[in-house]
Amino acid sequence: MSNAIQLLRLITAGSVDDGKSTLIGRLLHDSKSIFEDQLSAIAKTSEKRGMAAVDLSLLTDGLQAEREQGITIDVAYRYFATPKRKFIIGDTPGHEQYTRNMVTAASTANLAIILVDARKGVLTQTRRHTYLASLVGVPHIVLAVNKMDMVDYTEETFNAICAEYRAFAAQLGIHDVTCIPMSALNGDMVVEHGDNLSWYKGAPLLELLENIVIDYDVNTTDFRYPVQWVCRPQTQEHHDFRGFSGRIESGDVAVGDEITVLPSGRSSKVKEIVTYDGRLQRAYAPQSVTLTLEDEIDISRGDMFVKAGAIPQVAKEFEATLCWLAESPLDLNRKYIIKHTTRMVKCLFSHLEYRVDVNTLAHHAASALNMNDIARVAMKVQQPLVLDHYGKNHSTGSFIVIDEATNNTVAAGMVA
Amino acid sequence: MKLVENKDMSSHTFTHLDALESESIHIMREVAAECKNPALLFSGGKDSIVMLRLAEKAFRPAKFPFPLVHIDTEHNFPEVIACRDKLAADLGERLIVRSLEDSIKRGSIVIKDPDKPRNPYQSVTLLETIAEFGFDACMGGARRDEEKARAKERIFSFRDEFGQWDPKNQRPELWDVYNTRVHAGENIRVFPISNWTEMDIWEYIAREKLYIPEIYYAHPREVIRRGNSVIPVSHLVQPKPGEKVEVLSVRFRTVGDMTCTAPVESTARDAREIIEETATTRITERGATRMDDQTSEASMELRKKEGYF
Secondary structure: OOOOOEEEEEEEEOOHHHOHHHHHHHHHHHOOOOOHHHHHHHHHHHHHOOOOOOOHHHHHOOOHHHHHHOOOOOOEEEEEEOOOEEEEEEEOOOOOOHHHHHHHHHOOOOEEEEEEEOOOOOOHHHHHHHHHHHHOOOOEEEEEEEOHHHHOOOHHHHHHHHHHHHHHHHHOOOOOEEEEEOEOOOOEOOOEOOOOOOOOOOOOHHHHHHHOOOOOOOOOOOOEEEOOEEEOOOOOOOOOOOEEEEEOOEOEEEOOOEEEEEOOOEEEEEEEEEEOOEEEOEEEOOOEEEEEEOOOOOOOOOOEEEEOOOOOEEEEEEEEEEEEOOOOOOOOOOOEEEEEOOEEEEEEEEEEEEEEOOOOOOEEOOOOOOOOOEEEEEEEEEEEEEEOOOOOOOOOOEEEEEOOOOOOEEEEEEEO | OOOOOOOOOOOOOOOHHHHHHHHHHHHHHHHHHHOOOEEEEOOOOHHHHHHHHHHHHHHOOOOOOOOEEEEEOOOOOHHHHHHHHHHHHHHOOOEEEEEHHHHHHHOOOOOOOOOOOOHHHHHHHHHHHHHHHOOOEEEOOOOHHHOHHHHOOOOEEEEOOOOOOOOOOOOOOEOOEOOOOOOOOOEEEEOOOOOOOHHHHHHHHHHHOOOOOHHHOOEEEEEEEEOOEEEEOOOOOOOOOOOOOEEEEEEOOOOOOOOOEOOEEOOOOOHHHHHHHHHHOOOOHHHHHEHHHHOOOOHHHHHHHOOOO
């Protein structure tokens, strides 16, 4: 994969006061991803607001609806590229509803940048952001110690903050943490190293983002293939063609491999791996392909192909960590719908084990679940699901909960 | 619909374009599998041509499980309409065209000035077409890098009975588990290439050798200069007294309504040369070419709330 340009998805967590918008603006500006018409628009606004220099934080400024109502829409996506990688930034502004917003943005991220103000160090919100990143299993964490210019760029201040943060991250089982001292305002350690932090020997943020290894962020060992679509052309040319289209969520598959179809448990062998660009001998996650099998067995959307030796659990009762996203609280007497991979089933929440205080990480007994609450729950589903532990496989360990009456997405779940 | 036999791609490297392509295919298959009556909005522009290739990759060797739909403003460049018809015919897929003229005849659109941009009215005909065929999902080729309202829109964007987008009441979208459920009369707009940038589109056009309208490539054209824009002369746009007609080498970065789509000066004759120009350009795609987006900071946001895709 060495010469290919890869895609890296990242999120930034922190409040406006930590200089988050300035950091994103700086990253876009210094990597030359801002265009003249965008720059002239924010220059105009900066001038209107009586600012001496162009305020890069205005680049992440919101919509009319947000300005009028003083609200922030949960996630905005921004794109930039360097010759080495393409980047998608999931930007989650605002203090309120932070749990919901951050969990949403973090669910697809390879990396989280957690900002702290060098004057304030590790705060409750820093711990909360880090806990949420670890909950959703973001593989790489960067602690950006910003506003180093406000503490005279002192190494001791930076080292103390890093030591405290690393100790906390270790408690959560986070292993890949990089701490970078920074002044987003002055551009130190964002794209260029700058002259003010010569004592710091690590790479600037952008260099780290370009080079961090993400090949192993997906599970490369356990083959999981949820059937999305049964492809039956029924034309003369392809009269007997019956293909099972889907995306390889993890692992790989080759022609001749023996596969098991779950939940039925029937087996067959892969006859062909069909793509528009030709037939393949082997395909890997996250490729979208169409498989044909040697045997005619009854298969439909929602079934999952797996390989012997790496069999997931097939269950109607299981435990999960739930993040409640909706304004209306969880109703334990109601049935909800869950969507897991390509399968939709009815479910009941049979028991709330505990609620997690995202600030202290303490467990509390719970009788209700409100927006932004995180809880361990026991649940029952109408049809069996093919599940992996979320920590082992994000695709087969995650699900969303849908309110049947409103069709809203009310919760995100992770198989525990 | 022929398949190439036994091409071994096992040493194939998985690039950002492969990642984006696989994500888009996954989204299209979710729509086909879960929505009762979906459609793919196809205008003959470059983004929707990329969408067609992605649909081929998602569903061949079978036919598309949805029709192609175009809402024609009748202000389109003839080269784009010709390309639209050719591609639909070559693929053997069903193309439904509904025109703003139909809505004007019905009286649901009242146009004050026939030569003014018609994008604002497109929503009316789109909603009428959705009602006529009972579509519960419309896939469109909009991208989040185009515009800041789009940057905040979901891939599966829920619309109420009036086709309206409510930016502050969007369904949370986690992982790639998409909620496609709607009640009768409601629908969703789906944007499978949300995460693609202008550069990705051009790289994909080059890689896949896609046929696109020739006006995307540099060609000599009669234009007039108005303010900072270069405007193409057409039967809809004629020079006003005092304006001079010039012939410049230009290409279009977007191909919308002829009265408000400006070309950029360029000598790029193929996708590779356009990629080089795109890499060094200092103006955004819509900033350079869409005069209707420049009327206010929130033009796109307002149109979306009215049912625009």
